[in-house]
Amino acid sequence: MENTTKITAACVIENGKVYVNSKLDFAAEGSATSLDFLKAAYTHYQLNYPKFYKMDSLCKLAMVASELLMRTNRINEKYASEAIALIIANGASSLEIDTEHQVSIADEANFFPSPAVFVYTLPNILIGEIAIRNKIKGENTFFIFDTFDEDFIHSYTDSLMNNDKAKCVIAGWVDFYEDKYRAFLYTVERTNEGEAHTTTNINKLIDNKLNFERN
Amino acid sequence: MEKETWIDGMMMKGKVYVAGDNVVSSLGFTSEENFAHLKKMETGVKQYNDASLWMEPLMASRVDDVRLEREFAKLGSSEGFTRLEKMMLVSATAALSENKKIDISSSRTLIIVSSTKGNIELLDKEEGKRFEKKRLYLWETAAQVARFMGNPNKPLVVSNACISGVLAIILAKRLLDEGKYDTMVVIGADSLTKFVVSGFQSFKAVSNEVAKPYDAKRTGISLGEGCGTMVLTNDETKLNDAERILVMGGASSNDANHISGPSRTGDGLQMAIEKTLSEAMMPAEEIDFISGHGTATQFNDDMESLAVANTQLGAVPMNSLKSYFGHTLGAAGIIESVMGVHSMRQNTLIGTYNFEELGVPATVNIIKDTRAEEVNNCLKTAAGFGGCNAAVLFEKLTSRARA
Structure with missing residues (x-):
């Protein structure tokens, strides 16, 4: 159906696996740490973005997920930079890198706070990194939930699109804390192709069970 | 309308x-x-x-x-x-x-x-x-x-x-x-x-x-x-009292430029302001007051002046409250909006404490001393790490004739 919002692409990263449009695309389950896995994914996909190595783990995760999403669905070739919105959430904010900053200030005798660390102590920096990499300038908001609130994100995404605040929304979840991580990002557009943008289908894409092949 | x-x-x-x-x-x-x-x-x-x-x-x-x-x-x-x-x-x-x-x-x-x-x-x-x-x-x-x-x-x-x-x-x-x-x-x-x-x-x-x-x-x-x-x-x-203060609209944007420094041109904040005025159907010349972000860093204030001037708002009285409250981070946008609402209620423009001589690349009209003046609307702006910008517009209901 035309003129309804559709889920047009998705990337899920969890448990040492990368899924693109619900299909397993890369696995490095033997990675010693979550960070090792992200570096392995970076190399595997030849992301070729040296800035990646400067980023904190949360942004590295966001970068891999967003790169694969954008390779699958080149929305930045379809829409003006200000027409794409980024609506992303997580549970642990930036606590992973916050802990690193805290360690650097905990001991008076060994006091070494660093701007290169501190700049990442905000969760929306990952939105900034995705925006810079892909020249996205539209609406952007970072939410914190205990668990992903698909009802809210679904209705807010539709509201942005229905009220002409965005023509395309990148929505999802990017979380990294204490060596646990999970990311899923998906694109929502108004188009004939893709799966209906419903909370049921959002939950399916999170579980890698949304069928993107029908179109 | x-x-x-x-x-x-x-x-x-x-x-x-x-x-x-x-x-x-x-x-x-x-x-x-x-x-x-x-x-x-x-x-x-x-x-x-x-x-x-x-x-x-x-x-x-x-x-x-x-x-x-x-x-x-x-x-x-x-x-x-x-x-x-x-x-x-x-x-x-x-x-x-x-x-x-x-x-x-x-x-x-x-x-x-x-x-x-x-x-x-x-x-x-x-x-x-x-x-x-x-x-x-x-x-x-x-x-x-x-x-x-x-x-x-x-x-x-x-x-x-x-x-x-x-x-x-x-x-x-x-x-x-x-x-x-x-x-x-x-x-x-x-x-x-x-x-x-x-x-x-x-x-x-x-x-x-x-x-x-x-x-x-x-x-x-x-x-x-x-x-x-x-x-x-x-x-x-x-509502409690007769005076009606409305939130007319707002928008956010991203510079897509740098995670810790604002855009050098102010284009991101400019976009957020333009979208806000457009949603509120408010022409720039009718804006009475801008409650700026004004952190007093070199780059932020420079950027803001460009965004404000480029949206034809350079002559509008503008202040920053960061020299009163400090930068209260996640509280700032709300504290400063509340004070903006009170500026409208009391028809008082608050002077920017400690401001003496303009030092930004584009001409903006910084309020130096507090003064009584009719304030029918307030444009609140903000910018932050991650290249983000936002603007929101408040207005007194009776202030604009609506057909």
């Missing part, structure tokens, strides 16, 4: 009113008390010698602990709340106490929390012993506040650097337009911690004197803490 939109078959009226507000800061525990200090141009930024914050003297704006404890005790609560949560509960309770028509226990009332760092001091080993670990999470802080206030809905948390507060107000306006809720209690809070002070010090961004926004001799930010609460409703019958 009244704006009406059709969403999911329901007709919505795009009118969202300010129904109550409060500010807890170094300058007081009510909006009126805070605004009275601004009118007299009295700053809350002063020098602290507190090794728990910074090893050297620090210029900052802090909430008085003794008074916070006293105000919190009045809520009849036991212990078990962090300092940040106490600020939030005192502020939100005060905002609601002034308007008995607002029902916090209603399923049509939602709490939105705006904070950048929440209870981050609990990462410290000693501090952390006093609370469960999950109190570090912003969703838990918000849940604690909602539970204490007696609100049945799961609160929303916005954590988007220094635009969090303005974004939370924009979000509230949009959700009220959707019609699922009739009231939003928007609470923005951040506390001054060693975590934040050491980080901004590592950036060499903190001034040794009170911040001098937009000034030729500005040398950086003053840090602050506090909480602002703004109650918004789409139900006119829930």
Whole structure:
């Protein structure tokens, strides 16, 4: 159906696996740490973005997920930079890198706070990194939930699109804390192709069970 | 002209009113008390010698602990709340106490929390012993506040650097337009911690004197803490007084340029301002007052002047309140919006404390001394790390003839 919002692409990263449009695309389950896995994914996909190595783990995760999403669905070739919105959430904010900053200030005798660390102590920096990499300038908001609130994100995404605040929304979840991580990002557009943008289908894409092949 | 939109078959009226507000800061525990200090141009930024914050003297704006404890005790609560949560509960309770028509226990009332760092001091080993670990999470802080206030809905948390507060107000306006809720209690809070002070010090961004926004001799930010609460409703019958202050619209944008430095051209903030004026159907020449971000860093104030001048707003009276409250991070957008609303109510433009000589690349009209002037609307702007920008417009209902 035309003129309804559709889920047009998705990337899920969890448990040492990368899924693109619900299909397993890369696995490095033997990675010693979550960070090792992200570096392995970076190399595997030849992301070729040296800035990646400067980023904190949360942004590295966001970068891999967003790169694969954008390779699958080149929305930045379809829409003006200000027409794409980024609506992303997580549970642990930036606590992973916050802990690193805290360690650097905990001991008076060994006091070494660093701007290169501190700049990442905000969760929306990952939105900034995705925006810079892909020249996205539209609406952007970072939410914190205990668990992903698909009802809210679904209705807010539709509201942005229905009220002409965005023509395309990148929505999802990017979380990294204490060596646990999970990311899923998906694109929502108004188009004939893709799966209906419903909370049921959002939950399916999170579980890698949304069928993107029908179109 | 009244704006009406059709969403999911329901007709919505795009009118969202300010129904109550409060500010807890170094300058007081009510909006009126805070605004009275601004009118007299009295700053809350002063020098602290507190090794728990910074090893050297620090210029900052802090909430008085003794008074916070006293105000919190009045809520009849036991212990078990962090300092940040106490600020939030005192502020939100005060905002609601002034308007008995607002029902916090209603399923049509939602709490939105705006904070950048929440209870981050609990990462410290000693501090952390006093609370469960999950109190570090912003969703838990918000849940604690909602539970204490007696609100049945799961609160929303916005954590988007220094635009969090303005974004939370924009979000509230949009959700009220959707019609699922009739009231939003928007609470923005951040506390001054060693975590934040050491980080901004590592950036060499903190001034040794009170911040001098937009000034030729500005040398950086003053840090602050506090909480602002703004109650918004789409139900006119829930309003207390005759004067109607509306949230007309707002927008956010991203520079897509740099994570810690603003755009050199101001294009991102310019876009947010243009989208805001367009949504509000407000021509630039009708803007009476801009409540700027004005952190007093070189780059931010330069960028802001360009964005304001490029949107044909260079002649509009503009201030920054960062030299009164310091930069209160996730609270700033709400505290400054509340003060902007009071500027409209009292027809008073607040002078920018410590501003002497304009030192930004584009000509903007910085208010130097507080003065009486008709203020029918207020454009609030914000920008932050991650390249984010936001703007929101408030207006007095009677101020513009609507056909």
